[in-house]
Amino acid sequence: MPVVCVASPKGGAGKTTLAATIGVALRRIGWRVLALDCDRENALRLHFELPSDELPGIANDGGAERDWTELAVETPSGVFVIPFGAAEASDSIRLTTLIGDNPGWVGRKLAPFFEYRDLAIVVDMPPGPSVYDAEIDTLADVHVAVLVADALSLALLPRFQRGDFGWGGAPRKSPTGYVINQVEPRHRLCRDVLVLGREVLGEALFGTVHHDEAVAEAVACRQTVLDYAPDSIAAHDIAAVANRIHDSLAPA
Secondary structure, X not given: OOEEEEEOOOOOOOHXXXXXXXXXXXXXXXXXXXXXXOOOOOOHHHHXXXXXXXXXXXXXXXXXXXXXXXXXEEOOOOOEEEOOOOOOHHHHHHHHHHHHHOOOHHHHHHHHHHHOOOEEEEEEOOOOOOOHHHHHXXXXXXXXXXXXXXXXXXXXXXXXXXXXXXXXXXXXXXXXXXXXXXXXXXXXXXXXXXXXXXXXXXXXXXXXXXXXXXXXXXXXXXXXXXXXXXXXXXXXXXXXXXXXXXXXXXXX
């Protein structure tokens, strides 16, 4: 039962969109997939034709005794989703405090899913450091770090590699694969950043994803680009990233 942790040092990198699409791609490879939303934006559901923000989520759980298997919703793509929930700020703070005061709480909530060896859990992490880092890091089989093809992401890369933006800051036992998102080859700066990123990351670069209008159109239709435009360049790029992740998970 592998866990894929999708994170980014800053917002706006397309982390949630990639997490959702990677989940669909892994489902098509043959995994059963559970997508867990740990981001207060509660946006993961919007990629799976789950428009209602009244769906209960982990923040609405309030840290009570509710079983997370009751929160999992099957989507038309075949991926199960556990939303964060349309929670007030006070609910989010309450959940954060609960997790901080109860180490291992997330793992205990996910325990019923660990029985399924062919189930991959894709976790959409909040941007930057959070209380979820130490919780998910102990469970993750592979980390996926999402960067944008700009100078700022590249400047933040050394700090991200040190763990300044999460995952506890300690050396990770599981591998980290990087994805450079929103690549626009027509822009010179973007090309330069991409070349340097490839030199710095080497084999740790799991792939690049082109800037593609089909991605935004898919989100507007509450789908992933794999469902909305399977022949688009972004769909092919993300499918390739999912294959790299699958190769990392295969021994598990």
